[in-house]
Amino acid sequence: MQTVFPPSDLYNWVSRIYEPGSRLLLTDYGFPVDFGDVAIGATLTRQVQMQQNADFVLCSIDPYFGESAGTPYNTYFTLVDTTTGEQLSNEFTPFLPVIIGPFGVVNRSLPYPRWFAGISALSMSVRPAISALTNFSLTLRGFKIQRLS
Amino acid sequence: MRNIASFTNLEDYIARVYAGKRCAVKPFLINFSYGAVAANSSETVQQKIPSNADFIQCWMSINSSFAASELLLQITDSGTSQTFFDSAVNASTVCDQSDTGNRDQAVYRRVAGNSTLSAAINNLTATAYGDLSLTLVGVLVYVYSGQ
Numbered sequence: 308m309q310t311v312f313p314p315s316d317l318y319n320w321v322s323r324i325y326e327p328g329s330r331l332l333l334t335d336y337g338f339p340v341d342f343g344d345v346a347i348g349a350t351l352t353r354q355v356q357m358q359q360n361a362d363f364v365l366c367s368i369d370p371y372f373g374e375s376a377g378t379p380y381n382t383y384f385t386l387v388d389t390t391t392g393e394q395l396s397n398e399f400t401p402f403l404p405v406i407i408g409p410f411g412v413v414n415r416s417l418p419y420p421r422w423f424a425g426i427s428a429l430s431m432s433v434r435p436a437i438s439a440l441t442n443f444s445l446t447l448r449g450f451k452i453q454r455l456s
Numbered sequence: 457m458r459n460i461a462s463f464t465n466l467e468d469y470i471a472r473v474y475a476g477k478r479c480a481v482k483p484f485l486i487n488f489s490y491g492a493v494a495a496n497s498s499e500t501v502q503q504k505i506p507s508n509a510d511f512i513q514c515w516m517s518i519n520s521s522f523a524a525s526e527l528l529l530q531i532t533d534s535g536t537s538q539t540f541f542d543s544a545v546n547a548s549t550v551c552d553q554s555d556t557g558n559r560d561q562a563v564y565r566r567v568a569g570n571s572t573l574s575a576a577i578n579n580l581t582a583t584a585y586g587d588l589s590l591t592l593v594g595v596l597v598y599v600y601s602g603q
């Protein structure tokens with residue numbers, strides 16, 4: 308099932324999370340994560356600090372492989388909310404299942420939006436299995452939520 | 457099959473399955489890492505569903521970049537002995553794969569918490585795979601007690 312995130316559905320979903328009647332400002336947002344060069348078999352970890360004045364909803368993970376020999380098929384990642392200890396996957400997982408092209412014709416995002424509280428700290432690791440990564444980066448794409456007083 | 461739906465369809469499905477109980481839903485990936493798979497050989501990997509949540513599968517992906525049509529796949533829920541398919545199927549017909557693109561499911565698939573899934577791959581090609589992974593993409597459903 309290919310999942311899409313219509314804005315009106317996201318607004319309704321968010322309004323159910325917060326107190327009824329809350330005035331919410333949703334803004335498209337992304338957290339870039341720069342890994343640089345990563346050797347074959349090496350694991351590189353980066354920290355992502357959420358903003359204090361907004362919660363964040365993750366909808367997709369968009370990697371940039373432009374200069375790398377590594378591909379979404381054989382580059383593995385994990386994402387952990389270090390604040391709560393919750394993981395996005397049971398182990399290192401290829402990027403292929405959750406990315407949007409142009410690699411081949413696979414076109415995916417996350418199956419469901421993932422809400423993170425403000426001030427959360429995320430830990431993201433990548434590990435190329437077969438081919439090295441060069442100037443590798445990705446963006447955690449979604450939107451931030453600010454509650455208006 | 458192409459099947460495109462809003463994430464709210466998944467909420468509707470969960471509301472029906474759990475009869476309106478309050479649930480927390482969080483995206484989750486279950487990966488089966490086979491590593492190197494030799495030519496004309498079979499490999500089986502097991503993964504356990506977390507004990508405090510059910511898993512709703514939305515799609516599957518396999519990271520083979522060539523000749524996936526020669527990979528036969530069968531997944532068995534060892535808790536119930538139910539299989540995902542009537543018999544082993546070509547992986548590229550049921551999994552996202554780089555050369556063939558998206559392979560959507562007709563509907564979602566629920567796997568009860570604490571189940572153990574056994575995923576068997578049979579490589580029928582004369583070529584070895586250096587790094588093979590099967591990934592189930594879906595959500596974990598936590599049902600609040602006392603509801």
